Amino acid sequence: MSYFSDAREVIAGGVNSPVRAFAGVGGEPVFFHSASGARVQSEDGREYIDYVGSWGPMILGHAHPEVIETVIETARDGLSFGAPCVLETRIAEKVCAMLPSVDKVRMVSSGTEATMSAIRLARGHTGRDKIVKFEGCYHGHSDSLLIKAGSGALTLGVPSSPGVPAGLAEHTITLSFNDIDGVRSAFAELGDQIACVIVEPIAGNMNMVKPVAGFLEALREECTGAGALLIFDEVMTGFRVARGCAQSLYGVEPDITTLGKVIGGGMPAAAYCGRGDVMASIAPDGPVYQAGTLSGNPVAMAAGLKTLELIDNDEFWTALSATTQSLVDGLAAAAEETGVPVAVENEGGMFGLVFTDRDRVSTFDDVAAADVDRFKRFFHGMLDEGIYLAPSAFEAGFVSAAHGAAEIDQTISAARKVMATL
Numbered sequence: 001m002s003y004f005s006d007a008r009e010v011i012a013g014g015v016n017s018p019v020r021a022f023a024g025v026g027g028e029p030v031f032f033h034s035a036s037g038a039r040v041q042s043e044d045g046r047e048y049i050d051y052v053g054s055w056g057p058m059i060l061g062h063a064h065p066e067v068i069e070t071v072i073e074t075a076r077d078g079l080s081f082g083a084p085c086v087l088e089t090r091i092a093e094k095v096c097a098m099l100p101s102v103d104k105v106r107m108v109s110s111g112t113e114a115t116m117s118a119i120r121l122a123r124g125h126t127g128r129d130k131i132v133k134f135e136g137c138y139h140g141h142s143d144s145l146l147i148k149a150g151s152g153a154l155t156l157g158v159p160s161s162p163g164v165p166a167g168l169a170e171h172t173i174t175l176s177f178n179d180i181d182g183v184r185s186a187f188a189e190l191g192d193q194i195a196c197v198i199v200e201p202i203a204g205n206m207n208m209v210k211p212v213a214g215f216l217e218a219l220r221e222e223c224t225g226a227g228a229l230l231i232f233d234e235v236m237t238g239f240r241v242a243r244g245c246a247q248s249l250y251g252v253e254p255d256i257t258t259l260g261k262v263i264g265g266g267m268p269a270a271a272y273c274g275r276g277d278v279m280a281s282i283a284p285d286g287p288v289y290q291a292g293t294l295s296g297n298p299v300a301m302a303a304g305l306k307t308l309e310l311i312d313n314d315e316f317w318t319a320l321s322a323t324t325q326s327l328v329d330g331l332a333a334a335a336e337e338t339g340v341p342v343a344v345e346n347e348g349g350m351f352g353l354v355f356t357d358r359d360r361v362s363t364f365d366d367v368a369a370a371d372v373d374r375f376k377r378f379f380h381g382m383l384d385e386g387i388y389l390a391p392s393a394f395e396a397g398f399v400s401a402a403h404g405a406a407e408i409d410q411t412i413s414a415a416r417k418v419m420a421t422l
């Protein structure tokens with residue numbers, strides 16, 4: 001028996017979110033019971049240096065004393081009111097102060113809810129149905145967003161999961177990330193029907209792919225020209241790649257931003273936010289309906305607000321970026337020494353590592369062509385060495401402020417040892 005086989009008896013697939021099941025790497029998932037700083041402890045008594053960070057939220061490291069303290073104090077005053085509380089205003093003020101593109105915020109409980117609501121808002125505000133997304137970007141699991149490209153660029157999309165009505169697919173246009181020409185021709189043909197473009201400004205759900213020069217600018221230009229809204233899905237990149245999110249790095253302002261992961265500091269919180277006139281279309285000010293029993297939950301707001309307060313300074317970002325850079329440089333050097341071709345990428349506290357002959361990956365096809373078998377062996381080798389990476393070749397990695405020189409050195413030594421066996 002194992003923790004996983006027990007779980008499989010009573011939980012669908014043994015996990016409450018599929019990528020946790022290790023299907024992408026083989027073997028059984030590790031069950032954790034505690035975490036602190038850069039490390040996680042497993043039920044079977046092992047300790048790992050963690051580069052998943054709960055898939056992004058734990059930017060301060062696990063169980064940061066000040067975050068834990070504020071969560072406990074807030075919880076003592078009650079877990080949920082279903083009525084307004086001041087913490088909701090405080091975190092919204094913080095988001096507005098950190099993101100110049102944002103005038104108004106609406107809190108929700110998950111990234112999926114944020115993107116789903118942002119799409120409804122864009123459709124309701126523009127009175128149009130079609131949306132544009134990019135292959136390899138992930139925006140949560142709502143129906144309109146679980147659509148992949150059909151056979152040709154402008155042909156109908158197809159549902160990427162059973163249960164998604166084919167009728168919805170005809171409203172979702174899926175283009176290639178970083179393909180500026182593809183965007184221009186989609187707008188030339190269908191611009192007046194497009195409600196919005198939704199994009200991860202740095203793609204983090206196909207390993208890590210940065211936008212090529214001019215890509216985000218072209219999206220901005222086409223949206224503005226066609227009267228469509230530009231949605232940056234910064235659920236992953238928000239407060240993860242830079243103090244002002246990815247939008248501050250490229251100087252392109254979206255109309256709507258979706259946030260999740262870091263904004264909850266490890267608690268279930270997310271947000272969609274943006275231009276005042278657009279946000280005015282949401283109920284009760286406007287006609288676009290969206291609601292949530294636990295939205296703006298005080299304990300989640302406290303965790304998120306404390307996290308944002310602690311990362312809202314340049315020293316934090318300089319240090320975090322330097323740590324990530326040293327990790328990525330070390331991994332690239334280890335790969336070079338051992339003759340394993342890799343492409344690496346990093347920004348702020350986020351990094352990518354792809355086993356490929358290319359120097360750089362810039363498209364979904366580049367990432368899809370990576371050597372997945374080699375990644376699987378690397379993953380399990382690192383796990384044996386006490387390093388916990390995301391259990392899929394197509395995920396980004398995350399570094400926290402609690403990762404120090406000791407953790408980075410240990411990780412690079414392990415990588416050198418494991419790569420030599422690949």
Ligand SMILES: *Cc1c(COP(=O)(O)O)cnc(C)c1O
Nearest residue numbers: 110111112138139140233235236
């Ligand atoms: C994680 C993620 C989501 C979905 O967030 P959940 O909280 O898992 O629902 C949406 N968009 C992006 C870019 C993400 O990385």
